[in-house]
Each structure stands twice: as structure tokens, then as C-alpha cells.
Amino acid sequence: MGTIAMDKKQITLYYSSENSLGKQVNAYVESSELEHLTIDIAKTNVTGTQWAELADGLNKNISELIDQDHADFKKVYGEDNVSLDHDGWLKVLDKNPSLLKYPIVIKGTTFLELKSASDFKQYMNPDSAGLDKPYNKE
Template sequence: MGVIAMDKKQITLYYSSKNSLGKQLNAYVESSGKKHLTIDISKTNVTGTQWAELADGLGKKLSDLVNTDHPDFKSAYGETDIDLDDEGWLKVLDKNPSLLKNAIIIKGKEFIELKSASDFIQYMEPDSKGIDKPYKKD
């Protein structure tokens, strides 16, 4: 059993308020009219277990959650030959949560990586029957 609570009637957003995408997504979630929980990772500590569960839910490795193109990452770790184990990637996310590559939404048992605000709009747009459309992962 995971440590992240999952409720099919609630949207949980993991985002950083230190970037414009995070701010936009938070505004969309807040104004969606749906039950929600927003977790600003720049203000709330996310545990290693939670990061691992988020990566697993997305079907990704921990390294895939980190924006290795960010200048802060390149400054600290270089641009090539980055050789970190899972513990190392967890430390990166713990010490620099703003390096999270994309925001993450959980709805029920579905984990969705949001690369743009339009991803959220598309995901939450009801179909003609008033039922939320499922989000198609890349």
C-alpha cells in the first residue's frame, strides 16, 4: 500500500509555485470546482517514499522526474556523465524541489504528468455525457 492517499473524487496536484507552469496549474485546479489537494513542493517536504511512489505511478524512473536541463542542475552536477543512483536522485529532489521537471496530478489511481496548462484543461474537460475524458499518456 502506498503512502499517497488516492481518492477518485479528488484531484491531487504536486507542483512548484516557483515556476510559471506550477502557478498556472494551481490556478486551474483551484478554479476547477472539483475537490482537490494541492501540494506546493517548494513549501511542503515530499518524502523519498512519496517521490518513489510518484515515479512508479507515472511508470518512470526517479531520474525522469528531474529537469536535468535546468541551469541549477547543470551548475551542481554538470552536463554530461551524470551517474546518480535512486538515492542520489531523491537527494536532488529533496534539496532542490524546483528541479521537478513537470507537475503531477493524481486522480483516483491515475497519475498524470502535466507538461503544460493545456494538458490539465484537456484532462479535465468533460465529454458530451458530462464524464471526464481519460487523459492519454504519451
């Protein structure tokens, strides 16, 4: 059983208020009439288990949730390919929430990364975003 509550009647947003995309997406979610829960990772501790569940829901590794092209990441870890273990990537997100590459939204069992603030508009029309389709892990 997962640690993240999944409700098909509610949208859950994981975002960082320390980057502009996160702030923009949060504004869209907050102004929507949809039932929602927003989790600002800059203010709320997300556990390693929750990060693993988010990455799994997106069919990604935790390292893929991190913006490795961000100037702050390169300043600390350098320009070359960075190889960290699972715990190392979790520490990056814990210490630098602004490095979350894209806000993550969950509705029911569907996990999506929002690559622009306007991507959230798809949630206003669930059929166009595929939100009524169950998550099917391959």
C-alpha cells in the same frame, strides 16, 4: 499499501511554486470546481517513499522526474550525463524542488505529468483524459 491517498473524486496535484509551469497549473486547479488537494513541494516535504510511489505510478525512474536540462541542474551537476543512485536523485528533488520536470496530478489510480498548464483542461472532461480508466501497471 501506498502512502499517497488516491480518491477518484479528488484530484491531487504535486507541483513546485518555484517554477512558472507549477504556478500556472496550480492556478488552473485552484480555479476549477473540482475537489482537489494541492501539494507545493517547495513548502511541503515529500518523503522518499512518496517520490518512489509517484515515479512508480508514472512508470518512470525518479531521475526522470527531474529537469536535467534546467540551468540550475547543469550549474551544480555539469553538462554530462549525471549518474546518481536512488538517494542522490531524491536529494536533488529535496534540495531543489524547482527542478521537478512537470507537475504531477493524480485522480483515483491514474497518475499523469502535466507538460503544459492547458493540459489540466483535460481534467474538466474526465473521459478525454482517461481519468475513469484504472491505472494498469505493466
